[in-house]
Every structure is written in structure tokens, then in C-alpha cells.
Amino acid sequence: MNRRRFMGTTLGGLSLWPLAGLTQEITASPRLQERVEDEPRKRLRELGIRIGTLETGPHNALTDVEGVRVGQTTIIKGEGKGAARTGVTVILPHSGNVYEENLWASAFNLNGWGEMTGVAPIESTGLLRTPIFLTGTYNVGIVYGAAMEYLSRLNPGMGVTEETACPVVAECFDDFLSDTPSRPINTDDVFKALDGAKPGPVAEGAVGGGTGMMAFGFKGGIGTSSRRTGDKDTVGVLVMANTASRSELRIDGVPVGRKIKGFNPQPGKTRSIILVAATDAPLLPFQLKKIAKHVALGLAQAGATSHTGSGDIILAFSTADRIPRDKRAPFRDVRSVSDFWITPLYQAAVEATQEAILNALTMARTIVGRDGNTAYGIPLDQVRRIMMKFSSID
Amino acid sequence: MNRRRFMGTTLGGLSLWPLAGLTQEITASPRLQERVEDEPRKRLRELGIRIGTLETGPHNALTDVEGVRVGQTTIIKGEGKGAARTGVTVILPHSGNVYEENLWASAFNLNGWGEMTGVAPIESTGLLRTPIFLTGTYNVGIVYGAAMEYLSRLNPGMGVTEETACPVVAECFDDFLSDTPSRPINTDDVFKALDGAKPGPVAEGAVGGGTGMMAFGFKGGIGTSSRRTGDKDTVGVLVMANTASRSELRIDGVPVGRKIKGFNPQPGKTRSIILVAATDAPLLPFQLKKIAKHVALGLAQAGATSHTGSGDIILAFSTADRIPRDKRAPFRDVRSVSDFWITPLYQAAVEATQEAILNALTMARTIVGRDGNTAYGIPLDQVRRIMMKFSSID
Amino acid sequence: MNRRRFMGTTLGGLSLWPLAGLTQEITASPRLQERVEDEPRKRLRELGIRIGTLETGPHNALTDVEGVRVGQTTIIKGEGKGAARTGVTVILPHSGNVYEENLWASAFNLNGWGEMTGVAPIESTGLLRTPIFLTGTYNVGIVYGAAMEYLSRLNPGMGVTEETACPVVAECFDDFLSDTPSRPINTDDVFKALDGAKPGPVAEGAVGGGTGMMAFGFKGGIGTSSRRTGDKDTVGVLVMANTASRSELRIDGVPVGRKIKGFNPQPGKTRSIILVAATDAPLLPFQLKKIAKHVALGLAQAGATSHTGSGDIILAFSTADRIPRDKRAPFRDVRSVSDFWITPLYQAAVEATQEAILNALTMARTIVGRDGNTAYGIPLDQVRRIMMKFSSID
Amino acid sequence: MNRRRFMGTTLGGLSLWPLAGLTQEITASPRLQERVEDEPRKRLRELGIRIGTLETGPHNALTDVEGVRVGQTTIIKGEGKGAARTGVTVILPHSGNVYEENLWASAFNLNGWGEMTGVAPIESTGLLRTPIFLTGTYNVGIVYGAAMEYLSRLNPGMGVTEETACPVVAECFDDFLSDTPSRPINTDDVFKALDGAKPGPVAEGAVGGGTGMMAFGFKGGIGTSSRRTGDKDTVGVLVMANTASRSELRIDGVPVGRKIKGFNPQPGKTRSIILVAATDAPLLPFQLKKIAKHVALGLAQAGATSHTGSGDIILAFSTADRIPRDKRAPFRDVRSVSDFWITPLYQAAVEATQEAILNALTMARTIVGRDGNTAYGIPLDQVRRIMMKFSSID
Numbered sequence A, B, C, D: 001m002n003r004r005r006f007m008g009t010t011l012g013g014l015s016l017w018p019l020a021g022l023t024q025e026i027t028a029s030p031r032l033q034e035r036v037e038d039e040p041r042k043r044l045r046e047l048g049i050r051i052g053t054l055e056t057g058p059h060n061a062l063t064d065v066e067g068v069r070v071g072q073t074t075i076i077k078g079e080g081k082g083a084a085r086t087g088v089t090v091i092l093p094h095s096g097n098v099y100e101e102n103l104w105a106s107a108f109n110l111n112g113w114g115e116m117t118g119v120a121p122i123e124s125t126g127l128l129r130t131p132i133f134l135t136g137t138y139n140v141g142i143v144y145g146a147a148m149e150y151l152s153r154l155n156p157g158m159g160v161t162e163e164t165a166c167p168v169v170a171e172c173f174d175d176f177l178s179d180t181p182s183r184p185i186n187t188d189d190v191f192k193a194l195d196g197a198k199p200g201p202v203a204e205g206a207v208g209g210g211t212g213m214m215a216f217g218f219k220g221g222i223g224t225s226s227r228r229t230g231d232k233d234t235v236g237v238l239v240m241a242n243t244a245s246r247s248e249l250r251i252d253g254v255p256v257g258r259k260i261k262g263f264n265p266q267p268g269k270t271r272s273i274i275l276v277a278a279t280d281a282p283l284l285p286f287q288l289k290k291i292a293k294h295v296a297l298g299l300a301q302a303g304a305t306s307h308t309g310s311g312d313i314i315l316a317f318s319t320a321d322r323i324p325r326d327k328r329a330p331f332r333d334v335r336s337v338s339d340f341w342i343t344p345l346y347q348a349a350v351e352a353t354q355e356a357i358l359n360a361l362t363m364a365r366t367i368v369g370r371d372g373n374t375a376y377g378i379p380l381d382q383v384r385r386i387m388m389k390f391s392s393i394d
Helices: A017-025 A030-035 A119-125 A137-154 A187-195 A285-301 A343-363 A380-391 B017-025 B030-035 B119-125 B137-154 B187-195 B285-301 B343-362 B380-391 C017-025 C030-035 C119-125 C137-154 C187-195 C285-301 C343-363 C380-391 D017-025 D030-035 D119-125 D137-154 D187-195 D285-301 D343-362 D380-391
Strands: A004-007 A069-077 A084-092 A101-112 A132-136 A168-172 A221-228 A234-242 A272-279 A311-324 A331-337 B004-007 B069-077 B084-092 B101-112 B132-136 B168-172 B221-228 B234-242 B272-279 B311-324 B331-337 C004-007 C069-077 C084-092 C101-112 C132-136 C168-172 C221-228 C234-242 C272-279 C311-324 C331-337 D004-007 D069-077 D084-092 D101-112 D132-136 D168-172 D221-228 D234-242 D272-279 D311-324 D331-337
Touching (some): A069 A187, A084 A137, A084 A187, A084 A234, A101 A285, A101 D285, A119 B311, A119 C285, A132 A137, A132 A272, A137 B137, A168 A234, A168 A272, A168 A311, A234 A285, A234 A343, A272 A343, A285 A311, A285 A343, A285 C285, A285 D101, A285 D285, A311 A331, A311 B119, B084 B137, B101 B285, B119 D285, B137 B168, B137 B187, B168 B234, B168 B272, B168 B311, B221 B343, B234 B285, B234 B343, B272 B285, B272 B343, B285 B311, B285 B343, B285 C285, B311 B331, C084 C137, C084 C187, C084 C234, C101 C119, C101 C285, C101 D119, C119 D101, C119 D119, C132 C137, C168 C234, C168 C272, C168 C311, C234 C343, C272 C285, C272 C343, C285 C311, C285 C343, C311 C331, C311 D119, D069 D187, D084 D137, D084 D187, D084 D234, D137 D168, D234 D285, D234 D343, D272 D343, D285 D311, D285 D343, D311 D331
Parallel strands (some): A132 A168, B272 B311, C272 C311, D132 D168, D272 D311
Antiparallel strands (some): A069 A084, A101 A311, A221 A234, A234 A272, A331 C331, B004 B069, B084 B132, B101 B311, B331 D331, C084 C132, C101 C311, C234 C272, D004 D069, D101 D311, D221 D234, D234 D272
């Protein structure tokens, strides 16, 4: 049985960097092994590259927003027909039960050739009421059903005496590496990701929902980053990156994508990116909409400009005020950052978005998928060299 | 095995009116039987009541828009724990393959405490690319997955050499009659509805996705109506009505809900309504958005005003121009009704929406569901008497 | 000099009802005089007609929301070329300086063939920062300029050390009675309306911005109404009604427009309606958007369904939390009604909207305008007779 | 009389580059003169800097979209109280009468602390029906009124037998250089800009509506650029740039703003940018919305990320199909680029936006305004040096 799963989230005790080596062990065959490059993967900052001027949080991750937990199930199975390189990444938006204690949220549809379920109620109530699930296109139905089951188990009154919620399930299309219509994911996989969700470091690259994703013609996937403002507010961003073409890639403005040699990608279909931003700053839904728009600006600064067919959808939420689903309470007393003080949060969103996307790239190792399709990890030595050239001129 | 299903769509050869009698036969037990009222169900016009001034199409149904097909699977099973009164209603938006030939469409979120998937791509591309599925809340995952499977089978290139599509799956919460978390629906049920989809008369009331739905404190469900403008354009509306409280009900302005005696409903949770409008008039997406808003005005004229917790979401599409998914064609030559000529289409949408909602009521027989919960069919004799009083004064 | 102006707001000490008689005195010539009907105008409730079930506030007006003030300048001048039947209605959203203390607000564009300036900043900041001005189409530039001047005078720092604000100026087209391109309004007229703004009763019908407006083929104009919920929240609505055709008119569902005899209107151009809702309930911007949508549903229940060419735009604001424009305060602590408790506010908005529109009709006397164009006040005796017929059947 | 106006548009016969010199002559006093730097202004391409890979149109301007005309009135007057550095820039969207022949259009509100009038009808009808006016905040009322007068003169039936239109007037706040509340602009100034509108080269920098604007801490104003796709479609962008802080400035990704020495700006208020995109590619309103969003991405790539208080509003229109305001024609046969072919237009919008913003900077000379406030033209020699350093590393 060559089906292998591992929970990125069970590796929490280790530093993240061994993860890259570890994930190589799960490749299924000598043929895959030999094509995996040896270079250990690093996060952008480990390459000495900094985006912007704000400091990061302790893990430089979405989970730096206190209470946010991430769980991931990675599915790597087979090589030909039925080959799977897919999975699911789950974001639990706070440390409690988000069905019982909701969070202000808002979505922005930058270029919507893709799916994010659960958006209508967020726009209408301003509230995020469920975990957020990121996965491959063909997994949406299974994951949606699993999400409803999870919510029902956790909340026995839901759908009985209490109203239901519409889970947020977003997708990109992982067809280049995965035989997607075979739909290898099942309800248990989703529960494992939920059960394993935890704070702290987040596995990046070819893990969870990002297992089969591409970005800028290289292997993409899950990436994350965070920023702290001078007011000690944190903004974290997590992306499932499956987007853009190589020539577009910019790292801190440097046209790295045009300078890299070799590792040429197969010509690909247009792809998508899902971006999730969290903050502990108290922002109301209309302000979170503006954060989401600024995430789009960060995406642009990384060079990606939403081609046709790209489902580029952004969700932003704030953990500052938990809004109880208490029907007896007529009022909610909430706090909101003054718009006059919001610019640093915009800056944090723009910077963290860029770095999250770039972390997805630099942390993603080479993966061989269905029919021998190969997604190369971006060559870190070349990245470092190109960036040094540009920075050395000062 | 007391699980009983029937396909409203296999009954196409019969007139619609025997349908009401027929569906009574499927009730599962003497205890249910004795509580079903004997009164045969009628459509609003059969009661002598007309809404507005425009004429209807031949079937007074969504299917009067040429090419539109409707299929329904109704699931009625058991009485206590695990009791199911649910199903799925499928709208095939034209006579061909909507993945290959798309239609202009637009959605309007009137009050979004509910789910309609597939909206982001419609808003971004202006195009409806899949059938439309209406079902109960807990069925969304299964139906979404089945929809992807259906699309893949019909289009072997989808997800292989060609881009995927995001199916439109919308829901209301049928918990009063159905033990919804048991999720009795499966992929086959969805395929049966798809396979059985056909033009012509549409079964109404407690069928398909509407099997377990309530409206105005009575049994609601599926209802449909259509209008023809003086320019020979048709607007059809189909609703899955699970909305509003009794006192709100208005029929042609008459406060029927406040006048009806007896058949008191259990106090219920707030509920929802999904409304789908189709037209053969050539309308572009921004115009279909306006049609969708006018559907909301029709909903208001029937007395329903979107309570908290109500997921009132509207989709409108035009069958006039089929937009081929032909990547080689750089242009699409399309036609658009002049905005100066659009008012009759607004009127048609408002009138057809009211009548579709009222047909859902007058065609829905009494249903006993889980734990003996009873949804009464609106008493037609009282409706007729109240309306006669008001109309007799001229 | 036959130019006559009067300030509705200087008449505050009088009961409102003499106003109708009083405004007749300002008509400019015997020829006008003799065509003005003698029937004294009444508000809908004075005719014994009630809309809905909630109670009204003390004045049944927008001003029942504490702190809201209304001022109006009415301009009636000449009869032929250069004839003016126009003016401006100003809403001061609270008793203080709204530039220094902002209010949560949101707009909804139901059918946007019309102008409401200042909407982009409301949507982006959630805040209303200026008074609201309602006027005729050709007056928008003058009124906008006057509004900026007013804001600058009141706030000497604005545009110097402090940021500016974008005033909300909305219009309908009063061309049937007024020679609109002559633009008879000037900055002083706007200042007079501002200076005269006051709480308490509001003059209705052919006053202020509504002086030249039509509705349902009769004389329309300014109308207002309010509702109190069981939680002691108030919702007030003020409309500038210039909308719909006679056959559409519904009063409490009764098709009064189709029953009225005589007083036939000239066939007219499609017209518009501006609707402003205020509440003292603490609602956040996304909730005020839903209130604005429910105002649209109330419009529909009065029978108006947004024809082509109609600029039907809605603004809603809450007076509960004043948000200081204090750049030093990093946070705003605000209160928000739980969405579970919001339904009565929806009902209040729907009911008050209907009654405000109908008050605009029943309070508007016959006006003869440019080129002898006559807008008839709706015949109140007929209205009363028709409504009695329908209500007597109980 | 030291009031000086000049029409950028009367200088059409000259090459653009002498314009810079010419505009220096209008400075009002020796004291101003001596502070104007001598360096002749150049467009970005004259500095040897290219943005992106697509070719420009012949004038590298919005006017490369055939039929688009631009006219500008520049007002420079006085130095202290009452000092004016303001004006108006008018875009005539095609060579005919846009009230009689409308164009598809759509707006996108990126960060809306600013005004763009006329947006509601564009969103509702999909049509641009008037010229577009760019000006200073305090001029909006005057310009709006002048626009209505212009439309009435040109279309004697408008507001008489025919419906009116709502002009598009957008603003940024030019207070740093101009004593804005003095409102030095008048109706004639607007008419002059309209009368002088012409195709061909467009004056940039401190002209028209941009006369008093700042960008990235330097003198900003009007800038324009265009791109041609491989399909021979043109996208032109014109901006009125009053945005961002110096450290944000990126030229082709290079952090030029952080490298420039001296010419330190006074600490300023947050400012805004208005961006207008035109294309001759046949795009429908929902597609133009996507073009507008891509303009926002181009803005981000130039380094500007919409601070609080910034009114960053985008309008996009297509000249391909002129939609006649002919009420007798029930249909409009229109063409639309397939979404599969739209990506080059996105790229064109992103590239042209960046270059338009940068042209506004490099073409804007130093201006001394009210109270001696000085806006420095960006030092071109430093720009050139910094860019050469970065490009020389290849």
C-alpha cells in the first residue's frame, strides 16, 4: 500500500527546517527520490531576504495571531492514473469553538474563477462561524460535507435546536501533479487535519491543501508570514499558492523570475491563489474588507497579477472580539481600530502577503506527480545569488 | 425498507395535478396518512387568483424559457430519528451542455444567511457554467461532489486538459421535517434528478429540494411561474421556499396570512428562500443583477421581508446568447436588450416571483416529518374565501 | 418680483396640518390659485389608514430618531420659461457637528440611474461625515459647493490642517414642473435649509427638495414616517418620492392606483426616489446595508418596482454611536445589535418606508408648474373610500 | 492681475517636452522662479526606463485609445492667502457626443476616502454617459454644475424631452500647494478644458487637475501611459496622482524612494489617486471591473498601497462599442473579448498604470504654492543613477 499520509501538525515539536528533509522520506519510490533535489528548503528569511520594514511575529506565521491554529493532511499516493498529490489545510480561527464564538470577517473577490464557499453569510452577518478549509478543486464536496459533520459533532444542538453554519471551503486546481478527479481525500483526512490543528510553526510548501499546487512555474503550495506593527498588533497571512507565471516573479521588487536559469516548467494552465489574513487588531467587517484588498496589493508586489482563469479570493478575519452566538444577548459591545490608525495594519498585510507567497516557493521541494509531471522547487542558490547582486549595489 | 423515492420527473406524461394525489401514496404509514388533508392541491391560478397583468407562458413555469429543464429527486423516509423529508431539484439552464456553452448570469445576495456555491466565478466571468442544484443544508457537500462527478463524466476533458467549473449548489434548512444531519441523500439521487430533467410542467410543493421546506408557517417547497412580455420575452422563476411567518403572507396584496384560521404552525426557526430566474431575453450580467434585485421586490410583494437568519439568495440567467467555451475564439458577439426596453422584464420578474412563491404554498400538501412535526398545506378553501371577499368589492 | 421662498422649518411652532393651507398662499398667481384643489391635505394616519403593526414615534417622522433635524427651502417662482418648483431638503444626522462626530452608515443602490454623491467614502470608512442633501437634478453642483462651504465655515480646520469630507447630495429629476436647467437655487438657499433644520414635525409633500417631484402619477415629494420596536428602538424614514406609475400604487396592499378615477397624469418620464433611513439602534455598517435593503422591500410593498431610468438609492445611518474624528484615539468602542435581535428593525424599516412614501402622496397638494403642467394631489376622498371598501369586508 | 491660466491643450502643435519649460514661465514671481529647479522634465522612457514588456502606443498616453481626447485648464495664482495651484483635467471618452453614444464602463473603489460622482448610474446601466472631470476637492461642486451646463448646451433635449445624465467628477485634495477653500475655479475654466480637449500628446505633471497634487512626497499630478497587446488592442491610463509616501516609491521594482537623497518633503496628509483606464478592446462592464482591479495592482507595483484617508478610485471604459441612446432600438448588438483572451489586457493595464504614475512624477517640476510650501520635482539625475546601478548588474 503506497498511500502515505502525514500530519504536518504532528511535527510541532521539531523545528520547521527538518521538516523539509522529513517530507522527502515520504516520497513513494526510487524514481521519485532520485528526482528530488538535495538542496534543503529554507524560508525566505533564512536566505537573508527581508520583505518590508516591519518585524515578524515569533513564528513568522498566521499562527502568530494568538489562538489561530493550523492543521494539515498531506496525501501523496501513486504515480500514474490515480496518482494523488493533494490534501487539506485547516485554519481554526481561534482557540475556542468558532461556531459558538464568531469573529468579524470579510472576503474580497479579486479575480473569482474559483470557489470559496460560505461567503454569502460572511458578507451578510460580518461573521466567520466555521473553520477555513483549503484544498484541491475536486475535494470541495467531500471537505464541505466533512466540515458539516465536524460542526455537528462539536455542536450537538446545531441543526437541531440551533441554526446551522456554512463552512468556508476554498480551492485551487492541483491537476498538474494530481489525478484530481480520482478524489483520494475522505472525511477522515479532514478530521485528522482538524484534530491536529495547533498553534506555533506551520509546515509550508508541498503540504496539506498545497501538496499539488504550483506557483510562478515552480512548486508552490502553503506559505505563511506575519508582521507586527508598532502598536503591537499582529497580522498573519497564509496562502495556498498555485498562481502566476515564472517571468512575473518579483522578490522585494527584483525580477528574480526573469533571471533564473533552467528548471523550466511545463507550460501550464492558469492557476489560482487563496489568501487568508488574520489579525488580533480589532477590525470591523468593512475594515477587514480593506485588509483583504491590501492583501491583493501584496500579491501584486510579489509579481502576480491575476490572469484569466485565476481564482484569486481573499478572506480576512479579526480575533480581537469574539462575538458569542448567544441569542439572549441583545447587544455586542465591540472595539474597532480608528481608521486613522489603520495604515500600519495595511502595511503589515501587504508585507506578510508577499513573504507568505515567497515562503510557499522557497519551502516547496521538487515533486514528481502524475504521469511524471515534475514541479521543481525554486533553486535557492540562484535566488540567493540574484538577490545578492541587487542588494550589493548599495 | 421504508425508504421511498420518486422522481417527479418520471411523471412527465401525466398532468401535474394528479401529482398531488400520487405523492400522497408515498407517505409511509397509516399514522401519517390520517393526518394528510384530503383537499387536492391546486396552483394559484386554478383558485382563480391572478398576480399582475402579464400573461404566463404555456406551463406557467421556469421551463417556459425554452431549453430550461428541471429534474427532482424526492426522499421521504422514516418518521423518528433518521426521518428524511428532503431531496434535490436540478435546473439545467439550456438544452445543451452548459459547461461547453455558458450563459450570462448574475447573483444577488438579499440576506445571505445561507449558501449558494459557485457565485464568485459567476460574478467574475458573468457566466453560468454548470447546472443549478437546490437542496437541504446538510446535503450541500454530497450534491457538490456529485455535481463535479457529473460534470467530469459529461466532459472528459474537464480537469484534464480543460479548466474546471464551480457548480452552483444552494440550500435552505429543512430541519423541521427532516432529521437533516443524517444526510440521506447520495450521489445517485443527484444523478437521477439530472437524468430526469426535462422541459414542460414542473412538480411543485413538497418535492425535490423543497420536500422538507416550510413557508409562511405552512408547508412550502418548490414553486414556479412565468410571464410573457408584450415583446414576447419570457421570464420564468423557480423558488425553493422555506421562508417568512404566517402573518406576513400577502396574496395580490390581500393579508391572507392574518385572516386564515387554524392550522397553526409550531413556532419555527427563521428560514430561507432560494430564487432562480431565467429569461430568453438577451440580458448582460449587469442587467441580470437588476433582474435579480427585482425578484427581491417580488418576494417583498408576497409579504416576505428577509428576517435575520434567512438566506435569501437570488440567481438570474439569460438563455439568449450561448457563449461557447471555445478558447480559440477571441470575441463573443452578443446581444443586449436596451435598458430603455427592460422595464417589462422587471415587471415580469416581480409578478412571476410572487406567483412562484404562492404556487409553492398552494401546491404543497400537509407533510408529517420527524418526531411527528407537521407542516400543514395552506387551506385552499380559506384562501379562496378570503380572496373572494376582497375581490367582490369591486 | 414673484420669487417666493419659505422655510418649512420656520413654521415649527405651528401644527403641521395648517401647513398645507399655508403653502397654498405662496402660489404666485390667480391662475395657479384657481387650479389648486381645496381639499386640505392629510397624512395617511389622519385618513384612518395604518401600515403594519408597529407603533410610530411621536411625530411619525425621521426626526423621531433623537437628534435628527430636517430643514427645507422651497422655491416656487414663475410659470413659463424659467419657472421653478424646486428646493432642497437637508438632514442633519445628529444634534452636533457630524464632521467632528461621525455616524455609522451604508448605502444601497437598488436601481442607480441617479446621483448620490459621497457614497465611496461611506462604503470605505463606514461613516457618514456630512449632512444629507436632497434636491433636483440640476441643483447638485450648487448644493455640493454650498455643502463644502458650510462644512468649511463650521470647521475652520477642515481643508487646512484637517482632512475634508465628501458631502452626500442626492437628486431626483423635477423637470415636469420646473424649468430645471435654469437652476434657480443658490448657496443661500442651501444655508437657509441648514440654518432652519430642527427636530419635531417635518413638512411633507411639495416642499424642499420635493417641491417639483411626482409619484405614482400624482404630486409627490417629501414624506416621512417612523416606527418603534418592542425594544424601544426607533427607525425613521424620509423619502423624496418622484417614482412609479399610477397603476402600481398599493396602500396596505390595496391596489388603490388602479381604482382611482380621474386626475389623469400626463404620460411622464421614468422617475426616481431617494430614501433615507435613520435609527437610534446601534447598528454597524454591514447591518445598515441590510436596513437599506429592507427599505427597498418597503418600497416594493408600496407598489413601486424601479423602472428603467429610475435612480432609486437608499442611505441608512445609526445615531447610537457617535464616532469622534479624534485622530489621537486609536480605538472606538462601539455597540452593535445582535443579528438575532435585528428582525424588528427590519420590520420597522419596511413599514416606515411604505408610510413615508404614502405620506409624500397624501400630503402633496396639486401644483401647477412650467408651461401649465399640473401635478394633482392624490384625491384623498377617493383614497378613503377605496380603503374603506377593502377594510369593511372583515 | 497675476492670475494666469493656460490650456495645456492649446499647445498641441508643440512637442510635449518644451511644455515643461513653458510652464515654468507662468510662475508668478522671482521668489517662485528661483526655487524652480532648472532640470528639464522628462518622461520615464526618456530616462531610459521601461516598465514591463508590452509596447506603448504612439503617444504613450490615454489618447492612444482612438477617439479619446484630453483637455486641461491650469490655474496658478498668488502665493499666500488665496494662492491657487489647481485646475481641471477633462477626458472626452470618444470623438463624438458621449451623451448620445454611451460606452461600457465600470468603477472600482479601492480605498474610497474621496469622491467620484456619477458612479451609481455606471454600475446600474454599465454605461458612461458623460465626460470625466478630474479636479481638486473644493472644485467638485463648480465642476459638476459646469458639466451639467455643458451637457445641456450640447444636448438641448436633455432635461427637457430626454433624461439627464450624472457627470463623473473625481477629486484629490490639493491643499498643500493651494488655498483650496478659496475655490478659484469657475465654469469658464471647465468649458475651456472641454473646448480644448484633443487627441495626441497629453501635458503631464503640474497641469490641469494635477496642478496642486503631490505623489510619493514629490510633486505629482497628471501622468499617462499606454500599452499595445499582441492582438493590437490598446489600453491607456491617465492618473491624477496625489498619493503615497516617499519610502514606498518603486520604479520597476527598484526601491528608488528609499535611495533618493535630499529634497525632503514636508510631512504631509494622506492623499489620494484617481485612475482612469480606457481601451479599444470590446469589454463588457464586468470585464471593465476586472480591468479596474488590475489598475489597482499596477498602483501597488509602483509602491503605493492606499493609506487611510486615501481616495483611490478607478474608472475603466471601452470605446469599442458605442451604445446609442436611441430609445427606439430594442437591442444592442455588442462584442466582447473572450475571457480566455483577456490576460494581455490585464498586463497592459498593470504596466500602463505604473508608467502613468511614474510619468506624473518625472514630468512634474518643482512648484511653490501657498505659504511657501514647496513640492519638489523628483530629481531625475538621481533617479537615473539609482536605476542604472540596479540595471547594470545584469
